[in-house]
Amino acid sequence: MTKRAIANVGFSAGGVALLAGCSGPQSVFEARGAEAQEIMPLFWTVTWIAVAVTVLVVAFMAIALLAPERWRRRLTSEKVVVGFGIFLPVFVLSGLLTYGLLVMQAGSARSRSAEGPGITIVGEQWWWRVVYDGPDGKQIVSANELRLPVGHQIAIRLESDNVIHSFWAPQLAGKLDMIPGRTNTLTIEATEPGISRAQCAEYCGGAHAFMSMYVVAMEPDAYRQWLEAEADPATEPVDAVRRRGQQLFMEHGCGGCHAVRGTPAAGTIGPDLTHVGSRHSLAAARLPNDPQSFRRWLTENQHIKPDNFMPEYDVFSNSELDSIVAYLDGLE
Structure with missing residues (x-):
């Protein structure tokens, strides 16, 4: 096999690996929640603006290195420096800031209208304690798995009693930190049944990379039945x-x-x-x-x-x- 053929195989394998990272239960490109669907246009807007800025910078570099003298003189003129070095960045970044704030405010509006039952997730080292408020007011304690009813806005209280963690379920919502001594609230609304994955997105020590959980979105009736069964004590051994x-x-x-x-x-x-x-x-x-x-x-x-x-x-x-x-x- 020639060196060129080996290089082509290497590039192909790398491309397949990159594409594989764009799918699966933790992919940011598969929005299954209301907030994730709002974040997706912001993500693509920022991505394409970054691509355009990169192309512009590369074009200016090419002009500075390869273009005739008169083109290089134009590149160093006051109008070009002020326009592309000051006004364009201020305009683009101000627009992105405004757009981002609008998206964040939409999330705050959902948190004010969130439905019960409430759920508390506590970041431990290195696992997740999940506590559901049962229909009778009693708490139902589980771990390392979150279940949600489809079509309901659920306010999830995020806490930590050790170090800073961060809860991120990319297919459902944005990430939010879990800070010791403080309760942050993340509102999640799953739009379709299915299983996705959440990850601790803030380095929290030794086994941080292995601190994940599955998020199971269920039809409301199935969720209610599951929650009732989850509230029951453990089954007695039968053999x-x-x-x-x-x-x-x-x-x-x-x-x-x-x-x-x-x-x-x-x-x-x-x-x-x-x-x-x-x-x-x-x-x-x-x-x-x-x-x-x-x-x-x-x-x-x-x-x-x-x-x-x-x-x-x-x-x-x-x-x-x-x-x-x-x-x-x-x-x-």
């Missing part, structure tokens, strides 16, 4: 293997960090596991939700998600691991 898994879970202190409603486990340091088996992922979207992933997380979580606060459990036999995995997988 000997899972009962043994529950016993091992309690005996080895897992309930000191994790909560499983309906059992003595009432920890708040780690994610609530009451219905962990029904979520779309494990470890804040680091792993798929299946028995093999439960096993891997228990025994090699520091390799999968370095610097997380959970120790690796290498004290269990294979049969004990099978029991614990069966118990956790059955928490639906």
